[in-house]
Amino acid sequence: MSIRVYDLAHARAGDKGNTSNISVICYDARDWGFIERELTPERVVEAFKHIAKGPVKRYPLRNLKAFNFVIGNALGGGVTISLAQDIHGKSLSNVMLAIELPDRK
Amino acid sequence: MDDAKLLIGRRHQAAAMLREKTISAGEVTSAMKANGVVRIGAGAGTSDDRMVPALELAERGEIDYLVFECLAERTVSRENLSRSKNPDAGYSPSLHARLRMVLPACMRNRIRIVSNMGAANPIGGARAARKEATDLGLGDVPVAVVLGDDVSSIVKHRPDLKLMENGEPLESVLPSMISANAYLGADVLCEALNSGVPIVLSGRVADPSLFLAPMMHEFDWAYDDLPKIAQGTAAGHLLECTASVTGGCFGWPGRKDVPDLARNGYPFADVREDGSIVIGKTPDTGGRLDVMTCTEQLIYEIHDPTAYFTPDCTLDITNITLTQGAADRVRIEGARARPRTDTYKVSVGYADGYIGEGEVSYGGIDAVARAKWAAEIVQERLRLQGFKYDDFRVDLIGVSSLHGEPDSRPEPYEVRLRLAGRTHDRKAAHAIGFETRAMHMHGPGGAGGACEPRVRDVLAVKSVLLPKNLVNPQVVVEGSL
Numbered sequence: 001m002s003i004r005v006y007d008l009a010h011a012r013a014g015d016k017g018n019t020s021n022i023s024v025i026c027y028d029a030r031d032w033g034f035i036e037r038e039l040t041p042e043r044v045v046e047a048f049k050h051i052a053k054g055p056v057k058r059y060p061l062r063n064l065k066a067f068n069f070v071i072g073n074a075l076g077g078g079v080t081i082s083l084a085q086d087i088h089g090k091s092l093s094n095v096m097l098a099i100e101l102p103d104r105k
Numbered sequence: 106m107d108d109a110k111l112l113i114g115r116r117h118q119a120a121a122m123l124r125e126k127t128i129s130a131g132e133v134t135s136a137m138k139a140n141g142v143v144r145i146g147a148g149a150g151t152s153d154d155r156m157v158p159a160l161e162l163a164e165r166g167e168i169d170y171l172v173f174e175c176l177a178e179r180t181v182s183r184e185n186l187s188r189s190k191n192p193d194a195g196y197s198p199s200l201h202a203r204l205r206m207v208l209p210a211c212m213r214n215r216i217r218i219v220s221n222m223g224a225a226n227p228i229g230g231a232r233a234a235r236k237e238a239t240d241l242g243l244g245d246v247p248v249a250v251v252l253g254d255d256v257s258s259i260v261k262h263r264p265d266l267k268l269m270e271n272g273e274p275l276e277s278v279l280p281s282m283i284s285a286n287a288y289l290g291a292d293v294l295c296e297a298l299n300s301g302v303p304i305v306l307s308g309r310v311a312d313p314s315l316f317l318a319p320m321m322h323e324f325d326w327a328y329d330d331l332p333k334i335a336q337g338t339a340a341g342h343l344l345e346c347t348a349s350v351t352g353g354c355f356g357w358p359g360r361k362d363v364p365d366l367a368r369n370g371y372p373f374a375d376v377r378e379d380g381s382i383v384i385g386k387t388p389d390t391g392g393r394l395d396v397m398t399c400t401e402q403l404i405y406e407i408h409d410p411t412a413y414f415t416p417d418c419t420l421d422i423t424n425i426t427l428t429q430g431a432a433d434r435v436r437i438e439g440a441r442a443r444p445r446t447d448t449y450k451v452s453v454g455y456a457d458g459y460i461g462e463g464e465v466s467y468g469g470i471d472a473v474a475r476a477k478w479a480a481e482i483v484q485e486r487l488r489l490q491g492f493k494y495d496d497f498r499v500d501l502i503g504v505s506s507l508h509g510e511p512d513s514r515p516e517p518y519e520v521r522l523r524l525a526g527r528t529h530d531r532k533a534a535h536a537i538g539f540e541t542r543a544m545h546m547h548g549p550g551g552a553g554g555a556c557e558p559r560v561r562d563v564l565a566v567k568s569v570l571l572p573k574n575l576v577n578p579q580v581v582v583e584g585s586l
Contacts, residue, residue, distance in 0.1 A: 010361060010397065012354065014406035017270050017568075023404035025397070050509040059410050063426050063439070064400050070408050076498070078270070080179055080566045081457060083498040083525040084506075090354075091507045 003104070005039060006097040013093040020052070020074040020089045022096050026065040035067065036060065038101040044069055047099045051092070069096070138169075143323045145316055146373040146387075148207065149173040149220075150347035152180055152197055156206055158348070158371040158387065163210035166387045168373050170319040171211060173203060173220035174312050174345050181309055182454025182564045184225035185284040195226030196233060196306075204237045212243050212303065219294065219315050223306040225284065227252060230306050231583040247584030249297035251307035253577050256451055257285040266569040268453075275569055278455040283564065287449035287571060290416030291337075292328055293578035294318030300582055309452065311415045313341030316374065324378045333380035334418045335442035339425060340374045340382045342403065342413070343437065347371045349402045350384060350435075352392035365391025384435045394433040403427070416449055418442035448570040457565035458495065460527050461534030463541025464502075465548075465555035468519035475549040476501055476522040482548055483524055483540045492533035494526035521554075527563060534560045 005011070005024060008031045013022045024039065026032050041056040048056070052074035059068040075089045076082035086092075138144075146168035148159035152175040162168055175197045188195025200222045211218055223230040231248035238246035260266060264276035286309035295318045297305040305318075317337040320326060326333045343350055350372050352363035363369070370390025375383045386394045403422060407413050413420040424439040463483070467476045480499045487494075500506035502521035504514050522544075526537050538558020545552050 006360075010357075010401065012401040012405055014404075016406055016408065019408070021404070021406060021408055023401060025400050025404070050511050061404065061410055061423060063424060064403065064422075066400060066404060068404050068407060068410055077496065078566075081460075081496075081527060081563055083460060083496055083527060085500065085502070085523070086507050095508050 002100040002102060004097065005099045005101065008035060011093040011096045013089050015075055015079055015088045018073055018075045018078040020071045020092050022069045022071065022093050024067045024069065024096060029065045032062065032065055034104060039099065043099060047095060048074065051095065141377055142375045143319065144168045144373050144375050145170040145172060145319050147172055147344040147347045147371050149175050149203065150345055150349065151175065151177055152199055154347055156203060159203065160206050160210065161387045161390060162371050162373065163207045163214065163216055166373055168216055171207065171216050171218050172315045173222055174315055175199060175220065175222045176224060176309060178452065178566045179454065179564045181225050181286050181452065182284045182566065188226050193229050195224060196230030197222035197224045200230055200233055201237060204234055205241065208238055208241055208243060218304045219319060221307045221310050221315060223250065223308045225308060227306050227308050228583065234304055234306065235584055245584055246304065247302040247582055247586060248304040248306055249300045249302045250581050250583055251289065251293050251297050251305065251310065252579045252581060254286045254289050254309040256287045256571060256576055257282065259575055260285045260451060260569065260571065269568040275453065278453060278567060281455040281457065282453060283456060284454040285451055287451045287576050288416055289578050290314045291317040291321055293580060295321040297580045298322040300580065300586065302582060312345040313338045313415055314417055316341030316344055317417055320376050331418060331442045331444065335420055335440035336380040336382055338415055338418055338420050338442065339422060339437055339440035340384065343384055343399055344372055344374055346402060346405065348392065349405065350398050351386050351394050352398060355398050355401060363393050367391060382437050383430060384437065386433050394435060396427045396429050396435060399427050399435045414446065416445060418445050447573050449573055449576055451569050451571045452566050453569060454564050454566050457563040458527055458529035459531050459534035460525060460561050460563055461537035462523065462525045462559040463538035463556065464521055464523045465541055465544045465552050466519060466521045467552060472518065472520045473501060473504060473516050475551065476520045479522055479544045479548045479552065480524060486540050487536055490536060492530065492536055494528045494533065497526040499524055531560065
């Protein structure tokens, strides 16, 4: 049994240059610790390996029940020169939400 | 700018002149209401933003200021090209439609407009705005114009400046540079507001600064009063994407439902002198405004949350709390900031070749296999003609165009093949779409619906940091005070 990020959190992607930032915001503050333990930068690197070269850095935002993941080399060279359809990577939050985490038990 | 009036150095005089005129002509006065609240509305968050919600704000949002943020990364570059073809052009093309729509309500309700729709030609934008006002029968409306963001002549002499994205010297892009614009701050926008005129137009400024400036102007906040500058900047960041705090870019059926999203309203900030701020939205509109929508926008486009750089401060959002008050009201508290840096971020736009694209569809049995085969054939034909590309991409729309190609994906019933390449050879760019379209007759069976070959100019953008003391932001007024 596993649980998806989607089951515990919502997310939104933003862009700056060739870097994507994806927020992960817990619906319930009590899940923050579990996300902190399981949604590691390494796990995010693995989920994005066919999209982004990285690195991936994670910033905690305890007050906001959230984390901010900053993913380098994720946007095909940057919004202005990218060959992608989704040049801003707006849809990348859904890759984050689909990540599977180990069951809590 | 022959008939423009330079205000630098005599802002107080100008403001005094205007106050005098205000009293006699019943024009703009301080917007603050008896309850001590100034309400600042967000009327656009991108050049392509929807327009009607801004009119709703102006008509029944009881706002004092209406801010239009209309410049994406490339917009100023693109508008610089427009201006080089026509000296009267170069401001945001949406200026006409936006102002025509909201000006009557704004003048009637004494709402001042603050916007970066001046783009690459703020003076031209001001003249266009004044003409719109005249044509609407609103009389002679003066416009304060912020200048000085165009630093192309300054950076040309600084080829050693390092590009932030790759560390290379600015010299590497100077030969094809189209524009260089500094993100100016709230200080010069505030200066423009001090003139008292109903409309302030700028070129490149930082998005949150557009919202912070009216607060500084109304409450006489010192530029170094960091707790207040921090609160105003955080609120500006929440508002700068309009509908993103009212349910846009948020809704998800069954998981994050948004009521009446088709009629979603735009947000505003209710600001008090002490820096306390509550975000709200136009009454009787659709959408939702709550802690969830605000949290998504607060973290949007932030990297290190302790150091969000604007020209006005270095914002730290880690101590912020958002609390729901009444329905569709969220209070923001706890924004912190460190002093602003002594540099402006400058966006350098330059021509970087062409992007060519082609698309064609396959359906039914073996759709994906036929699309992949077609992609190979097109690429082989491009190679045979000797075309070279700096970057090339094959998308299977329906399989891998958004999130790349992992080890396995379920096969869809139909798939659209898209090929795209970047090159400095326009012919090579065009050939991509040409050869993709030829899959109708010269590729795997059953290809349909190819698009016309597409080619577009690439306007690339990179950034440098420029010492603030090299930049000279100024305010001029078009029209009579």
